[in-house]
Amino acid sequence: MDYHNQVTALSRILEPHSVAIIGASANPDKRGYQIVKALKKAGYAHPILPVNPRGGTILDLPVVSDIDALPDGVDIAVIVRPAEEVPDILIQCGKKGIAGAVVLAHGFRERGDGGSAAEQRLRDALVTSGVRIIGPNTSGMLNCSVQADLIGLPELPPSGPVSVLTQSGNMILSIVEDSRWINGPGFDIIAGLGNQTDLGYGELIEELSHRKSTRSIAIYSECLSDGRGFLDAATRVGQNCPIVMLRGGRSIEGRRAALSHTGSIAGADDIALKVLAQMGVTLVDRSDELLPVAALLATSPLPRPETGIAVLTDGGGHATLAVDALSRAGVPLATLSEDTKAKLRKVLGDEASVENPIDAASAADAYPDVFPECIEILASDPQVGLVLTNGLFGAYHIRFDTSLLKAENLAAERIVALRNATGLPLVFHSCYANRKPENHDTLRNGGVQILPSIDWAVAGCKALFERANWLSRRGKSDHKPPMQAPPVVLPSGLSAETTARGILQKLGVETGEWSAAGDADSVESAISNFAKPCAVKLDSAVVVHKSDVGGVRLGVTQTASRSAVDSIATAMASHAPPVTTFGFIVTPMVNSGVELFVGATKDPVFGPVVLFGSGGVMVEAMKDVTFRAAPFSPVEALDMINETRVATILDGFRNYPTIDKQSLADFISSVSVAILSMKNLSELDFNPIIANESGIHPVDVRLVGK
């Protein structure tokens, strides 16, 4: 199956122009009846082909007796039969040229041991048949534009720009209800992925992003079967189509293979959060924000990068809460120009606050047009990237006087026209949004979302700014494929430190000044060459904690070199078991500075990952660490540095030296490129790295191969 065929099969599955129901039933209690009924009820205009050996009719549709009797080239089959029959059915489907199937049955992998044989038979059938499947153990799929309801919802939701992928059938119901609740912009595709035995998130987001009708993808995921593949897909898809993700199962311990050292610093959830955000995925923590944020991303233009938000309000409390929430979300307020403020004052009167947030309170009560008037003024201020209007918008006729209704409707129309003319992103909150006044629908039909919760509106604003900044930052990053060295197979287990540094340097990581020494003479000559006191350390692939067993001597001068070597040798002789073969590594002492940590590992889900954070024991307890999927540019590494708490100290806190963050970022980025060449990386730790006025000094290097 080449790429082109895959795309075709997938597009046929997602937008089927014929549906066969394998296991259709005339019994209204059976799923095989309900699917047929749901398709008819939804108004599906293409062939519905019930299949059942009994024949007859179901809901006036003639029943095909078996798959062989189906017309050739049906787009999708919904398989309602139990697990044990599915493999054979798939093979029959393949023979008839059916592109794909929705497999509802459970009893596969998710059953544990009992289901793994069934899962293997299913996988074999997938290979044999060439049929692509959604599921098994799924509640189905929905295409709102062709009105193909293969789930059987109470009502087909309105067609619109949001597509949904989820691993939970009930989350489909939730998202559809959430959309009803906020009069959301409607759906394109909704699919329950089930076990992801075949089609997974990565492949489906790519296919969805090719659909003009999908403008954002909302995901509920409990497990990314191929995390690395998803990251790769997400970063491609993200260029054109925003992805919003709610992750489930974040708190369940032991869900992921422990990452020896990494695992002790931060749970794997932290890795997922960072690498997904790195690839431009918008993450939401709350189930009630998934749909509102997806709706905003699907319908709103993006703010220009490096701009801020203007909050236009009709009440101090709402404005204060919006500003607080924006501050927590890290969305900056725009600094309005004097010109803008002068113009606003003309509209709002001398007493109104025209600082941001802009308080239209007294002017707005009887004259709803102040909102479009203010928005028009704000649209021409280059610092304003987005206007968040909050308060009572559109409900003065409810709150004060029904006579305001007409003026409010006109104001909404003017706002939509303004948004179309200027391209300025607009987000609205109204505490009356649940009353669903007509003018709110005017906004929504014009692509402007109006939400009943300030917090949802702010979550949406945050997502729009973050996406704008992500796209802009990607534009700035160097996108040439990083110069990658030929693959290296690491020694299995711990490498001697000189071996580790040698490998890293070949892969372009600057590990500083060091010298390997086999005996006391070479140690002395190394110290003499460095012309300053040095650390003399055991160089061995056997001893893990050298300093705990007398394998480290610090501040060794040329004259003291022999006694240092002797004491290490003595310690090794008394080691249990004695260490007989070893050398030394000599490194010049560095001045004190800030202790940092850079590490790398192969995450079981997301592949090669780099860690950065504070070094040292005390600060390790502070869990000050962040993550990125490798490789990445120094621009990304700088972001990484700046999101740790130790970043404060790097800028010259109290008596600490100021650190060259750019060098540090270059170093971290070089590590992220180097590890891609390591075929069997288990762990790489630079701990600590001493950063001071003279540079970035990796004091200890630990490399472990699988």
Added chain:
Amino acid sequence: MDYHNQVTALSRILEPHSVAIIGASANPDKRGYQIVKALKKAGYAHPILPVNPRGGTILDLPVVSDIDALPDGVDIAVIVRPAEEVPDILIQCGKKGIAGAVVLAHGFRERGDGGSAAEQRLRDALVTSGVRIIGPNTSGMLNCSVQADLIGLPELPPSGPVSVLTQSGNMILSIVEDSRWINGPGFDIIAGLGNQTDLGYGELIEELSHRKSTRSIAIYSECLSDGRGFLDAATRVGQNCPIVMLRGGRSIEGRRAALSHTGSIAGADDIALKVLAQMGVTLVDRSDELLPVAALLATSPLPRPETGIAVLTDGGGHATLAVDALSRAGVPLATLSEDTKAKLRKVLGDEASVENPIDAASAADAYPDVFPECIEILASDPQVGLVLTNGLFGAYHIRFDTSLLKAENLAAERIVALRNATGLPLVFHSCYANRKPENHDTLRNGGVQILPSIDWAVAGCKALFERANWLSRRGKSDHKPPMQAPPVVLPSGLSAETTARGILQKLGVETGEWSAAGDADSVESAISNFAKPCAVKLDSAVVVHKSDVGGVRLGVTQTASRSAVDSIATAMASHAPPVTTFGFIVTPMVNSGVELFVGATKDPVFGPVVLFGSGGVMVEAMKDVTFRAAPFSPVEALDMINETRVATILDGFRNYPTIDKQSLADFISSVSVAILSMKNLSELDFNPIIANESGIHPVDVRLVGK
């Protein structure tokens, strides 16, 4: 005005049996007309007395020509006249025995300089008249049980157990709409506090807590005019009536006077969060959670302390999200007994998961009674303190088959009966809650809340558990008034360290071994007495950073004592300006350990506050600090310790010694008691305190008086 009269005045204000409208108008555009109309529309059954010199009638009510002509003892006046007239009106009201007034006018303090004279005249009139006021600059007050709408809402919200205090008129509208949205349990009193020139949060929560009809108080506050008074009131009120608070203006910098050293560690918002929680106030961060949480606290019994939550669900996705959110909120899952699980299995079948979360999915689709059956089983498990049911509850007739409607309604009735019989707290989420099916109202009418957002439901569960734990912890704390020493006036400015330690010891704070020494002989004899190397430090009220100016010598032995004294004396002579009068403080050296910080200050809003956190420069950048209002017990101090990140290290992290947290808690608590006796405390810092296997050693003590 004695306490008894205050209570009477307040209760008359909050539940008025007659209302005068000063400045009533026949013009429908005027506020003075709208108030009269709103009262009539709300169905207010007591005298409505419009006052206007023009006389006549308004909405068929006879207009009283002036305040003098009112009957004696009207409960409340709504003053619609402008700011400048208000003081005289209040004096007239006082003469007629009117208990209180709602003052709508703005143009007082909030106008800045222009309004401060008006504010002073208002304050004078308050004293002269004895009338208590709500406002000025308020949108009014509402009593739903007597249907007194002094705000003028579109419709009077239903009467119920939630009372609301807010500083924003629009937040009143929001809260009322939020309640409509979730079919909330209704309101008792709603009041906009405005400038709080007279009545503030503290006094009003006390009065509300005396009302049987108020079962929870929801507060939106931007500023507590008397933070300490509020804390005192909150902790009394909290015994009987839960308080939920949403705070506004948290992000505005410079809002509060900077707390010299404290301010650099953490923003004042952090102090507010901690001291309010300490006093049992439930804090919400999101405006959309204020009403749902208040509704739950008003209607649900509390879980037994030391129990956990059982999650009963009909779908894996919803359950996973609920468990994740509970984990983030710190609410423990209950460990179900084997007996419970066996019983659940009988109801749910062998394949269902009867671990917590309990998945009723397959059983529930066609048989809604599994929910009450499972809840009944869970109610008899002593580990289960609360059951959170989540998923599709009550909407199987929408999702699957209308024939389930009746069974679902019966299930809801059974659940209410169970809740009444067992007293078990029940919280529901249903993604169909916005459809408002009849059985959801059955639950609500039975005092069981059902919410459309998992996150809101979890926020409510968190609030219930936190409140239960707060009440239980208070029960355990020692509530005897702490033994408080007589007041001490601190030296103004910095105290010499021996002075500081002396004062602290008199006030019951154990500052460890130290000795004051005036000259080299006494230093030597002090070291000799301690019989180990000591720190010899300058003792002076002049030098702030002793170690920076050569005022500290560490590890001084008896033989080295003279040279240590000499070197400090030399340093003082070369100090600019030279320090001529000084002594020495001698303290035995302590082994290394964990560096901690204990501090105290007088917060401008909340009064005496104690800080605890990590010590040392590096960790200061990590902002690992927490706060409590003084005084507090060692039980509270232990909580304080355990919420810092450094607590991990105190339990014996890596090579660190295990610290006796109880001693540390005793120390912190003793500081919290001592500072109450300090009449003019500005700052007190113990930084660092070295905690190690031998105890808690305050190494440096810094005390500053105002």
